[in-house]
Amino acid sequence: MQLVQVTDTHLAAAAGGTLLGMDTDRSLLSVLEALGRVHPAPDALLATGDLADAGAPGAYERLQSYLDAATPRHFWLPGNHDDRATMVAVAGEARLPRELRLGVWQVLMLDSQIPGQVGGRLGDEELARLEAGLEAAAGAGLFTLVCLHHQPVPVGCAWLDEQRVADADRLFAVLERFPGARGLLWGHVHQALERDRNGLKLLCTPSTCVQFKPGQSDFAVDDEAPGFRWLALSPDGGIDSGVTRVPVDLPVDLESRGYQ
Numbered sequence: 629m630q631l632v633q634v635t636d637t638h639l640a641a642a643a644g645g646t647l648l649g650m651d652t653d654r655s656l657l658s659v660l661e662a663l664g665r666v667h668p669a670p671d672a673l674l675a676t677g678d679l680a681d682a683g684a685p686g687a688y689e690r691l692q693s694y695l696d697a698a699t700p701r702h703f704w705l706p707g708n709h710d711d712r713a714t715m716v717a718v719a720g721e722a723r724l725p726r727e728l729r730l731g732v733w734q735v736l737m738l739d740s741q742i743p744g745q746v747g748g749r750l751g752d753e754e755l756a757r758l759e760a761g762l763e764a765a766a767g768a769g770l771f772t773l774v775c776l777h778h779q780p781v782p783v784g785c786a787w788l789d790e791q792r793v794a795d796a797d798r799l800f801a802v803l804e805r806f807p808g809a810r811g812l813l814w815g816h817v818h819q820a821l822e823r824d825r826n827g828l829k830l831l832c833t834p835s836t837c838v839q840f841k842p843g844q845s846d847f848a849v850d851d852e853a854p855g856f857r858w859l860a861l862s863p864d865g866g867i868d869s870g871v872t873r874v875p876v877d878l879p880v881d882l883e884s885r886g887y888q
């Protein structure tokens with residue numbers, strides 16, 4: 629199974645809007661153009677939150693049209709900047725599935741949003757959904773890739789790590805009981821990371837627009853290019869994955885000291 633992930637598209641209410649000086653429609657379109665050249669027919673495209681910068685319907689309408697041009701099989705989950713009800717109103721429930729079945733793989737899409745807050749938490753309902761999904765997958769002999777918006781582990785930027793999934797200990801306690809859980813995939817931190825945690829792949833992915841500088845205590849914009857992630861899910865439960873950066877000739881405010 630060939631998957632691609634785009635994240636943190638931060639589209640404004642109207643085309644031409646910017647995040648930290650960067651035109652987020654134009655950067656997303658550049659990323660999708662590059663993605664389409666290398667992965668013209670993915671089995672699924674996962675869009676892992678902060679899809680709109682302020683939850684505006686127009687942002688989701690444009691996102692839908694941009695992603696429709698890449699593949700009919702694109703699926704969304706909300707981030708802290710999103711409004712799930714507006715996402716569903718624009719794109720329909722089927723665009724925000726709780727789970728996807730792809731051959732011998734199951735993809736679970738979790739919601740780590742705490743309405744009105746920047747940081748993330750799964751809470752009882754999402755953790756119960758995760759556990760039920762993993763139990764069903766174990767019974768059916770499926771492998772599982774779990775997706776969410778916020779980072780469940782510290783990434784090394786103090787200002788961002790305050791925002792990590794507050795109940796990540798509970799998340800990992802569930803995941804550790806299920807050896808078929810092979811991957812954990814997220815966005816939010818606008819930078820790339822790949823780790824292994826006892827056979828569980830931990831993957832996070834650059835934004836399709838502005839990047840945050842790794843290893844910083846305080847907010848800092850990076851001059852790295854936007855990008856996307858590809859994932860090859862094997863029938864034996866293996867995950868190969870990598871990030872593709874897409875240089876864009878767009879201004880970005882590298883000196884900015886803040887971000888909402």
Ligand SMILES: [Fe+2]
Pocket residue numbers: 636638678816817818835
């Ligand atoms: Fe974001």
